[in-house]
Each structure stands twice: as C-alpha cells, then as structure tokens.
Amino acid sequence: MIELRGVEKSFQNQRVLNDITLQIKTGSIYGLLGSNGAGKTTLLKVMAGILKQEEGSVQVNEAPVFENPEVKNKMVFIPDRLYFFPHYTIEQMSKFYQNIYSGWDQPRFEELKNIFGLDIKKKVSQFSKGMQRQVAFWLALSAMPDILVLDEPFDGLDPVVRKKVKNLLIRDVAERQMTIVISSHNLREVEDICDYVGIIHNGDILLEKDLDDLKADIHKVQAAFRNHVPAKLKQELTLLHEEKRGSVRLWIVRGKEEVITEKVGAYNPVVFDLLPLTLEEIFIYEMGGVGYNVENILV
Numbered sequence: 335m336i337e338l339r340g341v342e343k344s345f346q347n348q349r350v351l352n353d354i355t356l357q358i359k360t361g362s363i364y365g366l367l368g369s370n371g372a373g374k375t376t377l378l379k380v381m382a383g384i385l386k387q388e389e390g391s392v393q394v395n396e397a398p399v400f401e402n403p404e405v406k407n408k409m410v411f412i413p414d415r416l417y418f419f420p421h422y423t424i425e426q427m428s429k430f431y432q433n434i435y436s437g438w439d440q441p442r443f444e445e446l447k448n449i450f451g452l453d454i455k456k457k458v459s460q461f462s463k464g465m466q467r468q469v470a471f472w473l474a475l476s477a478m479p480d481i482l483v484l485d486e487p488f489d490g491l492d493p494v495v496r497k498k499v500k501n502l503l504i505r506d507v508a509e510r511q512m513t514i515v516i517s518s519h520n521l522r523e524v525e526d527i528c529d530y531v532g533i534i535h536n537g538d539i540l541l542e543k544d545l546d547d548l549k550a551d552i553h554k555v556q557a558a559f560r561n562h563v564p565a566k567l568k569q570e571l572t573l574l575h576e577e578k579r580g581s582v583r584l585w586i587v588r589g590k591e592e593v594i595t596e597k598v599g600a601y602n603p604v605v606f607d608l609l610p611l612t613l614e615e616i617f618i619y620e621m622g623g624v625g626y627n628v629e630n631i632l633v
C-alpha cells in the first residue's frame with residue numbers, strides 16, 4: 335500500500351502540491367488525471383522518492399520512501415522524458431538494471447525480447463521515440479518491481495504496442511499483485527486499465543474514486559409518462575442533471591440500477607430506458623457537482 339498524508343511541495347515559493355492525502359492499494363492500478371501543470375509529475379516524483387516533500391509523509395507498506403533503498407529496489411519509475419546512458423545498447427542497459435534491482439529476472443527479459451522484437455545489440459539512442467518507450471517498459475518489467483510509477487506512459491506508442499503494453503501490465507497486476515500508478519491528461523487513454531482514478535487540479539486532489547463503484551452508482555435514464563412527469567418521483571431520485579427532449583426526459587441519476595428501475599417503474603412510464611455512462615460523462619457530472627468545469631481539467 336502506498337500512503338500519502340498531508341503532502342505539500344513547493345518550488346521557489348510556488349506551492350505545487352497542497353495537503354495531498356491518498357492511499358493506493360496493493361495490486362491496484364491508479365490513474366492520476368489532470369491537465370498540464372496540475373502537479374502530476376511532481377506528485378509521482380514525490381511518491382517515487384525522487385523529490386522530497388516539505389510537509390507530510392509518503393510511505394510504502396508503512397516505510398518512508400525517500401532515501402530508502404529497500405523500498406526503491408522494488409519500485410521502478412518511468413518518467414515522461416526517458417533517459418538512457420548515451421551509447422548504451424539495450425543489452426548494456428539490461429546489465430545496468432540487473433545490478434541495481436535485486437528482483438531482476440533474466441528469463442523474463444528473454445521472454446519479453448520476443449514480445450517487443452527489438453535488437454538488443456543496438457544503441458537505445460538509435461531507436462525511435464516509441465521504440466525507446468518500449469525499451470523502458472521492457473527493462474522495467476524485467477526488474478519485477480512491486481510498484482511501477484508511470485508518467486504519461488503511452489505517449490508516442492502506436493495503438494498496437496499500447497495494447498500490448500497494457501496487457502503486459504495487467505498480467506503483472508493479476509499474477510503477482512504489482513501496483514501501478516499512471517499519470518495522464520487523457521481519461522480515455524487510461525479508463526480501460528485503471529481500477530481507481532484520482533483527479534488533480536492546481537495541486538489539489540479534487541476527486542478520488544473506485545471506477546466500478548463509480549460506474550455502478552450513476553446512470554442515464556430516459557423516461558416519458560402518459561401525463562405529467564410525476565413531481566414526487568423527481569424528489570425520490572437523486573437527480574444530477576435533467577434535459578427535456580420532446581415528451582421524453584433525460585435524467586442523470588445517482589443510484590443503483592435496480593433501485594432506480596423500481597422507483598421509476600412504480601409510476602408506470604410509457605418509455606423507460608436505463609443506460610450506463612461513459613467514464614467521461616460520469617466525471618463531467620461528478621465534477622460539475624463540486625463546482626468544476628471538467629472539460630478544462632481533463633482535456
């Protein structure tokens with residue numbers, strides 16, 4: 335479990351993280367979403383022990399992360415701007431990783447060679463940007479970390495490789511309870527992989543939710559009634575949004591499917607449809623509720 339309590343971080347008197355408290359459960363995939371400059375990279379670097387916070391604590395399984403080689407031995411951070419030693423081949427980089435990470439798994443490295451299909455004798459700097467990102471994943475996954483911290487990890491990967499990498503990540507989470515933290519400015523890019531999402535804006539975590547809970551607890555309803563829309567029904571439902579489309583009402587309702595169906599059904603609607611929302615729609619309504627214009631945050 336990764337646990338941050340009351341974390342604050344400033345650069346030259348500019349506060350970048352404000353009192354951040356969050357928990358990331360072992361074996362989960364946590365998506366940290368936010369616009370440019372929101373504080374994602376800073377938060378990830380604090381989480382990975384690369385930067386030190388001025389206030390608060392950052393712990394992994396109750397041990398502090400900063401300057402703790404034991405924790406860092408089981409954690410890999412892939413930054414948004416990759417760094418490899420100039421003139422090193424993939425093979426030389428793999429030897430370097432092998433020396434640093436005690437969990438390095440050579441058979442895994444060999445297995446992933448077939449998946450990524452890159453020449454290990456070639457200098458990493460001679461590969462394209464997307465290929466270099468594949469090398470970063472290849473090395474990281476061969477180090478068998480307990481925690482993988484990824485800053486905008488899918489930038490520059492083509493759709494086929496992106497899917498391949500996501501599958502590899504999910505496999506490690508399922509098979510050995512690896513924990514992943516992924517930052518992104520794009521909800522659509524991470525919604526198929528994350529089970530937990532936090533939104534950061536101006537250094538504050540605005541919202542933090544389990545995606546399954548989130549999806550199960552909000553629905554789109556289309557309903558029409560013979561005469562008027564029963565006023566009592568609207569009081570009984572937790573309405574987040576309402577639109578009129580001719581005689582049909584479109585409602586965004588908080589609540590479980592069975593409960594909503596029963597409540598609306600009791601008023602004998604002539605039209606009744608209950609649909610799930612996309613994750614993007616959910617965030618628009620959730621964040622609207624806390625007074626933010628989500629389009630400006632998640633673009």
Ligand SMILES: Nc1ncnc2c1ncn2[C@@H]1O[C@H](COP(=O)(O)OP(=O)(O)OP(=O)(O)O)[C@@H](O)[C@H]1O
Binds near residue numbers: 345368372376
């Ligand atoms: N080393 C630094 N020195 C001074 N200011 C910094 C430093 N690193 C980050 N900042 C500032 O902190 C704020 C948050 O930056 P950060 O890189 O964490 O945002 P981000 O959410 O990752 O953005 P992006 O999506 O653009 O990568 C920005 O205002 C940035 O200018």
